[in-house]
Amino acid sequence: MCKISVRKPELFEITDKRGKRFYGGVQYWFPKKGYIPPGACGATTGANIFGYLARTHEGFVDEGDLRTKAGFLAFMKKSYAHLYPRVMGLMADNFVLGAEAFAVSLGVPMHAERLKVPICRAGRPTAEEAAAFITDALRGDAPVAFLILSSGQTPTLDAWHWVTIIALDESSFEVEIIDNGELLHADLSRWLETSIMGGSFVRMVMDSPIKSANDSVILVGE
Numbered sequence: 589m590c591k592i593s594v595r596k597p598e599l600f601e602i603t604d605k606r607g608k609r610f611y612g613g614v615q616y617w618f619p620k621k622g623y624i625p626p627g628a629c630g631a632t633t634g635a636n637i638f639g640y641l642a643r644t645h646e647g648f649v650d651e652g653d654l655r656t657k658a659g660f661l662a663f664m665k666k667s668y669a670h671l672y673p674r675v676m677g678l679m680a681d682n683f684v685l686g687a688e689a690f691a692v693s694l695g696v697p698m699h700a701e702r703l704k705v706p707i708c709r710a711g712r713p714t715a716e717e718a719a720a721f722i723t724d725a726l727r728g729d730a731p732v733a734f735l736i737l738s739s740g741q742t743p744t745l746d747a748w749h750w751v752t753i754i755a756l757d758e759s760s761f762e763v764e765i766i767d768n769g770e771l772l773h774a775d776l777s778r779w780l781e782t783s784i785m786g787g788s789f790v791r792m793v794m795d796s797p798i799k800s801a802n803d804s805v806i807l808v809g810e
Contacts (some may be wrong), residue, residue, distance in 0.1 A: 592723045593755035593764070594731055599643055600636065600754065600766060604657040610769035612636045612752060617661045618668070627673030628664075629768075630683055630733075633750040634690060635660065635667040636766055637731045637792065642694060644729055649695040666693070677748060680704065680735050680788035687733070687792060697795045705786035715761045715777040718789065722756050722763070725791035733790040734765065740782030744772045753789075 602610045613635050615628040639660065642648035651666075653659040670686040670693070671678060678686075684700040691698040703721045705712050713721070725732045732753040739745040746767070755764035761777040 590758040591755055592726045592758060594640065594644075594726060595729045596640075596644060597754055599640055599655075600771075602655060602657055602660050602769075610657070611771045612766035612769060613639075613660055613664050614769040616768070617657065617664065627677055628668060629750040630673065630678035630686075631664055631668035631671040632768070633733050633752050634671040634683075634687055635664040636752040637687075637733060638667065638690060638694060639663055640731055641696075641792070645696075647696045649693075651694075666690070678750065680790060683733060683735070683750070683788075683790055687790065691792065698792045699795060701791050701793055703789040705780065705783070705788060707784070707786050709781075712780055712786065715780055718776060718780060719756055719758060719761055721789055721791065722753055723758065726754075726756060730792055731766075734763075735787040735790070736779070736783070737785035737787045738783045740779050740784060742774050742779040742782065744774045745779060747785075 600612045602613065613632045615632040616625050618625050618628050639651070639654045642651050643654065651663050654663055667690060670690040671683060674682060680702055684702055687700045688698060703713060703718060722732050734751050734753050736745050736747060736749050736751065738747045752766040753763050754766060761775065763774050763776050765772050765774055
């Protein structure tokens with residue numbers, strides 16, 4: 589087994605006032621008035637990704653305490669300003685544009701790279717190709733956004749939904765995902781084979797070398 593993971597997964601842990609722990613943000617934390625909770629999974633995923641990058645890489649604007657529910661919800665609202673659903677929800681093209689704009693607002697110009705999984709199975713990336721796309725980001729200590737338009741025969745995934753990938757087993761193609769405060773596992777190969785509508789993977793790449801605040805890791809644009 590060869591597991592590739594972000595370096596500090598414990599940074600995704602969030603605690604509320606009662607001491608309850610979550611793994612990443614929960615889209616239903618958004619207030620109902622002025623937001624659309626069922627369509628806020630993209631903003632939540634964006635907050636998970638950029639919240640992690642802001643705490644592990646130099647150059648980002650200080651967003652305060654993201655380990656508390658209140659602090660992270662404030663950050664989720666900033667994410668929502670760029671990653672909000674449209675008529676058909678937040679599709680991958682708009683996620684890319686919104687994520688790049690959110691990165692600029694945080695003080696670090698980045699661009700997004702997308703790997704599309706089309707409806708036609710014949711045109712889909714192989715499990716090896718998808719894994720390579722994901723692990724390239726994880727080796728640079730960056731989580732990956734995952735759009736699931738249909739879950740296929742993968743019970744831990746929801747349809748028409750964004751989640752955050754933080755680890756991948758290169759031998760079994762099992763991914764670890766953050767979904768509404770929980771850490772789950774999913775079979776990437778099975779999803780690629782059985783998903784009816786496909787989806788997308790999106791990773792963020794620095795436009796210039798940025799030093800990790802943890803160690804000597806460098807995220808470099810290709």
